[in-house]
Amino acid sequence: MSWIEVVDRAGRVIARRTAMGVPCTVGTAVDNTLVVEDPEVAPYHARIDREADGSLTVTVLGGSSGLHRPGAPERAMSLALTRSAAVAMGGSVIRIVDDATRDMPVAAATIEPMPDGWRAFVARRPVQWGSVAVLTVIGAGIGFFTLPGSERAVNALLWAVALLLFECAWVGAWALTGRIRHGRARFGQHFVVATVIALLGLLVGEMESWQQFLVPGATMIAVGLTGLTALIWVVALLGHMQVMNRANWHKHVRIAASFGIAVFILILAAREYRGQWSSDVEFSSVLKAWPERLVPAKNQEQFTASLKALQDQLDHDGEVAADAIEDDTSTD
Amino acid sequence: MNLCTRIVATGALFALSPQTAYSQNAVVAAPPASDVAEAFRKLAPAVVRIEVRETGAVALSSVGSGFFAAPSGRIITNFHVISSLVNEPARHRGRATWGKDTVDIQVLAVDVVHDLAVLEAPDAHGEAMLTPVTASLSKGDRVLALGHPRDLGLSIVEGTYNGQVEHVLTPRLHFTGPLNPGMSGGPAVTPGGALVGVNVATMGEELAFLVPAEFVTRLLSRLPSTLPEPEALRNDMAAQIGTLGVDALESLFEADAPTVQLGPYRAPTEPSAAFQCWGDAREPKDASYRLVIHRCSTDESVYLSENLSAGLVHFSHQLLDGESMGRMRLLTASEQVFNDKLEFDGTPRETTSFRCTTSNVRTEKLAFRTELCARRLKTLYGLYEAVLRATPLGATTQSLVTTLTMSGMRFDLIQRMVTRYLASFVPAPEAK
Numbered sequence A: 001m002s003w004i005e006v007v008d009r010a011g012r013v014i015a016r017r018t019a020m021g022v023p024c025t026v027g028t029a030v031d032n033t034l035v036v037e038d039p040e041v042a043p044y045h046a047r048i049d050r051e052a053d054g055s056l057t058v059t060v061l062g063g064s065s066g067l068h069r070p071g072a073p074e075r076a077m078s079l080a081l082t083r084s085a086a087v088a089m090g091g092s093v094i095r096i097v098d099d100a101t102r103d104m105p106v107a108a109a110t111i112e113p114m115p116d117g118w119r120a121f122v123a124r125r126p127v128q129w130g131s132v133a134v135l136t137v138i139g140a141g142i143g144f145f146t147l148p149g150s151e152r153a154v155n156a157l158l159w160a161v162a163l164l165l166f167e168c169a170w171v172g173a174w175a176l177t178g179r180i181r182h183g184r185a186r187f188g189q190h191f192v193v194a195t196v197i198a199l200l201g202l203l204v205g206e207m208e209s210w211q212q213f214l215v216p217g218a219t220m221i222a223v224g225l226t227g228l229t230a231l232i233w234v235v236a237l238l239g240h241m242q243v244m245n246r247a248n249w250h251k252h253v254r255i256a257a258s259f260g261i262a263v264f265i266l267i268l269a270a271r272e273y274r275g276q277w278s279s280d281v282e283f284s285s286v287l288k289a290w291p292e293r294l295v296p297a298k299n300q301e302q303f304t305a306s307l308k309a310l311q312d313q314l315d316h317d318g319e320v321a322a323d324a325i326e327d328d329t330s331t332d
Numbered sequence B: 001m002n003l004c005t006r007i008v009a010t011g012a013l014f015a016l017s018p019q020t021a022y023s024q025n026a027v028v029a030a031p032p033a034s035d036v037a038e039a040f041r042k043l044a045p046a047v048v049r050i051e052v053r054e055t056g057a058v059a060l061s062s063v064g065s066g067f068f069a070a071p072s073g074r075i076i077t078n079f080h081v082i083s084s085l086v087n088e089p090a091r092h093r094g095r096a097t098w099g100k101d102t103v104d105i106q107v108l109a110v111d112v113v114h115d116l117a118v119l120e121a122p123d124a125h126g127e128a129m130l131t132p133v134t135a136s137l138s139k140g141d142r143v144l145a146l147g148h149p150r151d152l153g154l155s156i157v158e159g160t161y162n163g164q165v166e167h168v169l170t171p172r173l174h175f176t177g178p179l180n181p182g183m184s185g186g187p188a189v190t191p192g193g194a195l196v197g198v199n200v201a202t203m204g205e206e207l208a209f210l211v212p213a214e215f216v217t218r219l220l221s222r223l224p225s226t227l228p229e230p231e232a233l234r235n236d237m238a239a240q241i242g243t244l245g246v247d248a249l250e251s252l253f254e255a256d257a258p259t260v261q262l263g264p265y266r267a268p269t270e271p272s273a274a275f276q277c278w279g280d281a282r283e284p285k286d287a288s289y290r291l292v293i294h295r296c297s298t299d300e301s302v303y304l305s306e307n308l309s310a311g312l313v314h315f316s317h318q319l320l321d322g323e324s325m326g327r328m329r330l331l332t333a334s335e336q337v338f339n340d341k342l343e344f345d346g347t348p349r350e351t352t353s354f355r356c357t358t359s360n361v362r363t364e365k366l367a368f369r370t371e372l373c374a375r376r377l378k379t380l381y382g383l384y385e386a387v388l389r390a391t392p393l394g395a396t397t398q399s400l401v402t403t404l405t406m407s408g409m410r411f412d413l414i415q416r417m418v419t420r421y422l423a424s425f426v427p428a429p430e431a432k
Helices: A117-124 A126-145 A152-182 A187-214 A219-244 A249-274 A300-320 A322-329 B003-011 B020-025 B034-046 B079-087 B213-221 B230-249 B327-338 B411-423
Strands: A002-007 A013-018 A024-027 A046-050 A056-060 A078-081 A087-089 A092-098 B047-054 B059-070 B074-077 B092-098 B101-111 B116-120 B142-147 B155-164 B173-176 B187-189 B195-204 B207-212 B259-262 B265-268 B275-282 B290-298 B313-321 B355-362 B367-376 B384-392 B398-409
Touching (some): A078 A092, A126 A152, A152 A219, A187 A219, A300 B367, A300 B411, B034 B059, B034 B142, B034 B155, B047 B074, B047 B079, B074 B079, B074 B213, B079 B092, B079 B101, B079 B116, B101 B213, B101 B230, B195 B213, B207 B213, B230 B398, B259 B313, B265 B398, B367 B411, B398 B411
Antiparallel strands (some): A002 A013, A002 A092, A087 A092, B047 B059, B047 B092, B074 B116, B142 B155, B173 B207, B187 B195, B313 B398, B367 B384
16 A cells, blocks of 8 residues: 655654545645645645546646755656656655555655755745845835935835835735634745736836826826736735635636725726815925926926916806806895 | 004904913003093094904904094994905994994995095094194104003003004004003004004004004095995905015015125025025934025015915025035935925915916026915915015036015016026036
């Protein structure tokens, strides 16, 4: 009789199942068929399936560290599991044994040793640390190069820390939700989604500033940019939900699309509300965009024409309300 | 505090706009001479108490004074005492009281520029009538002012004439005497009873102002034969203010107007005697630049309503001196200063919302980033308020943000002022 065993870093067998009992799942979550305790193994790390020809295959479910052959550095998403070829994940090894060889410790040489040092520490979580690095650079750049505060280094540090804290809180919330709902927390993938969304958000924000500067009053462009903002929210929501659980694609699309439409309507409504009567003057000029190089300066005649157009708008505004005033002020 | 604020405090219901400074005004004048008592006895029948009530709340909206200065029961007062009868006639009713008589009043004519109004009181027949002084007065001449201070009853106060006020858009007489809220619209006379002027404003500490009697005479000489509709009155007011703007402000920011050096630029300053300028320099908290501020403003404006005034011109320059900042950070700081929100008074009934136009503008000497925001006064046809904010382009170590505010003006005047204002900025000689 053949068995599927999981052996830990010290060579101890920590989980076992008959080879007939497939498909089965391997991971740290307690509801896996083969439960392992390994910090480098995901809650639902891999699944073992039997192919049509009777062979066994291990496929990654959610483990960001993937699969590899013991002692070989190449990572794979799917590997065949045979008596002669074990499959490693993190510091654990999945192998097939017969009755005669079961319970025998695995030779230490076949287990990949845990790497040491900060490079290895970073290499084990390349996605997470890459995201952190990107956000740190962006935050520090904003703080250092643009903000007019008196302490540039402090500005840079504060902005980098603020951006990272926000990112961590955001990613943490999604990962926690994933852990609660699906028993797994995929920090790395949430980090990727969050970083991409943050970068897109910065890009669209900058585009909105430039729109006000280059084509002020272009309503359709402004609405288009609002749509882009809503789309970013849709992508963000969809991405995070898919990271949590790749099933339910249609349901996730419906949820994200509904949320995006709500965001779109809310932003437009907020703009409309800001357009209501107000006695305040709100300026919105972009100065740090070297405007003189991009927008030609008007001469006196052109400037006067733009003021005349403003007067026409104001006169139109006044006429709209004229009837109401007459009613209000008429004497008996 | 500009004159506009002071006028409101003097004339409008003091319960609405109490000014603690006025408590200092309870200065007792010199012991009344026998001729003061005699003057009071003679003049009292000519002075009336004027009240305006809001009909919805049936409550007092304003209380002031007035006097008979023409036959047929016509009463002179300040416009700001009865402004709500013109601006919101459907919601207000006015009455005049003298002795035991009370009559309804209606507005016959307005001189909004000089803050005067003539009221029609068909049932009133004043027992006395004031006539303007004919002899010229000298500084130090005694003047008596009558009115209803804080609605405490008709009173007379003694003060001195101190000539014409300087630095104002419209002529005012300087009266040194204890005018108090509620005396607005009352007469100021010589001991002999000749009209010197009309009580209009105070700055406290016995520093008070009168509308010269000649403007009463002028207003009485152009009275309409029939009672005008409120809309016609407002149109007349708008025309008067439009003329004031052209007369008093047309020559501002001409090519030879004075300028002040601020960093690499020369910027306009004190464009006429009606302006006063102040300066300041400081380092904003947590900012790495030094901020130099230069402000100029007309010291008075024309009262239109509780929220609106006309003829007010205010401009300020803010120089951001950030040599060690680097251009990107300096421009970010400039952007923050440029985009500072400005708050104005007014209600949806009185004005439209502000609308803005943004452009880069090139004058003969400089190129600017500009944003002009303006709104229209709905009740005074043809008048607008506008704010220009501009900054010269190409700043590297010092950036200048300037703001020009104009209230209650015709748009063509606003256009001309904005154009001349921008043209009056030039590079400082050292910066060439």
